Amino acid sequence: MLTGDKIGLRARHEDDIPVLLEELTDPLTTARATGLPWRPYTPGSKEAPFNVDDTKEGVVHFSVVDLEDGALAGVANLWGIDKHHRTAHLGLGLRPSVRGKGFATDVVAVLCHYGFVVHGLRRLQIETLADNTPMLRAAERNGFTREGVLRDAEWVMGECLDQVILGLLVDEWKAAA
Template sequence: MFIHKIDEDVSLKLQEMRDAERIFELTDTSRDYLREWLPWLDFTTKLQDTKDFIQSGSSNFVEGKSLGAVIIYKGEIVGIGGFNNINHANKTAYIGYWLGQEYQGNGIMTRVAKALTDYALTELKLNKVEIRVAAENHKSRSIPERLGYTQEGTIRQAEWLYDRYVDHVVYGMLADEWM
């Protein structure tokens, strides 16, 4: 079981099936907000979709391919954060995250991204962590920028978001650059 206490208010815990209802509820209540930047909302329309996501994530965690954690803030699940992919051959992890709309503006995600970066580079002994963000998603872009990540470039039309392509800005942190 993966549990990582970040501070008095925030921790990460490996997603479990018993978290499915809360994750789906949080997804559903923040659906319009999240839909602006996340491509999977139209494929998560019922509780079973969330359960399938957790099951897939659990299998990938056991195989060392990813880490899907719930973000717990003051005792309540408020979002998801983790490594969408861990590439052991290249010693690189790719951070992904989302937070329920009502929990924005508390510095939660910056703390989560910092803890994940530290975990990847110090505990997992990886060489690089990447965060890819839609170019126009300024709130999300501020997180790697705040943490001192290097903006490495832009991938044009990297993702289809319902009715349009969006570019991704790639941010990277190398182990020898980390605090």
């Protein structure tokens, strides 16, 4: 397990999936987090979110756990891993019951360590909706720089929203450490 101050990142366990499906797949959360329209999934479906295929290249999925009590706190991933350009994207989703505890900032920090130290990447990127203040705050607290805004880039529940692109280079990360 990779650990931060408040959270740990571990492999996804089979018993995590029903909890995540219950709490992180409502229509608004799905649309905001994935940019895809919500749809229902049959229990046990291989296509349902949060199922992990460990053979898939370019993505690493984690379950986030609260170090204080070991409870499942959410999900995190490093995706779009490009070994040639040494870049990747990161994302996370926290259960409603743990939001506001500083976990997002800690998850981003641990994902940065994982990307830069374990994978030897040189750049990490986050894309998030412009009104996602908690994610923007977590990224900026970890040294990410706002690099641009894609206007009306995401269709979310009947309206177009702006998307913010944030980036962090390994040298900036090292200098801040």
